Amino acid sequence: MGREETGPGMRLYRQVADRVARMIVEESLAPGTRLPPERELAARLNVARSTLREAMIALEIAGQVTIRTGSGIYVTQADTRAEGDLGPSPLELLDARELIESEIAARAAVSIDANRLMALEASIEAMAKAHGRETHREADRAFHIGLAEATRINPLVSIVDNLWSQMFSPIFERMGALTGLFGDPDDTALNHHKMILDALAARDAELCRARMQAHLIDVRRVLLRASLFSADTPPGP
Incomplete structure (x- = not known):
């Protein structure tokens, strides 16, 4: 894992991943819960769907969600912060x-x-x-x-x-x-x-x-x- 980033210099997908991670904790979403559809969640967070997609992959690498192709994104564990730097968008x-x-x-x-x-x-x-x-x-x-x-x-x-x-x-x-x-x-x-x-x-x-x-x-x-x-x-x- 790369060095931890914080603040405005953090990659955009990491910022969005942290927002989703906080949402999971604040809304007490249990493991196995399916997150809202991509279009709905992107509108709720006011971010591009492409950036949200990268954020979700960052969360999956961190073990916080599971991506089931063609089905959706499911909570695996709750944590307020996503994984460290995973590379450029x-x-x-x-x-x-x-x-x-x-x-x-x-x-x-x-x-x-x-x-x-x-x-x-x-x-x-x-x-x-x-x-x-x-x-x-x-x-x-x-x-x-x-x-x-x-x-x-x-x-x-x-x-x-x-x-x-x-x-x-x-x-x-x-x-x-x-x-x-x-x-x-x-x-x-x-x-x-x-x-x-x-x-x-x-x-x-x-x-x-x-x-x-x-x-x-x-x-x-x-x-x-x-x-x-x-x-x-x-x-x-």
């Missing part, structure tokens, strides 16, 4: 990646050489042949880092590597597992990578930017699947 992390990696893709389109194109193609082939979650993710990561390397701007490689490292945080891991992001039979990442590679080969910067944005927006779509909480509509931003 997965959705904020994706926002950062979309902002940075879309521009990286555009820059790579004008600087990439034949050898780097071949290396990216090899990472796509490794992703297609991957067996298991870890080998799939490593091939995925290799593609994105390789794209940054294609810009020939070394600090960008470090930035992308750091962003990817944060995607292995406890909260991202659990959110990805719950929503089926890892090992999804309907995984579209491979096709997105192929489309980005085609745009790179065409040296089309605008198309590279647009296709990287589409790729990361699709990852966000998976993380916001409604089935995490119940069969209602997907959460808004």
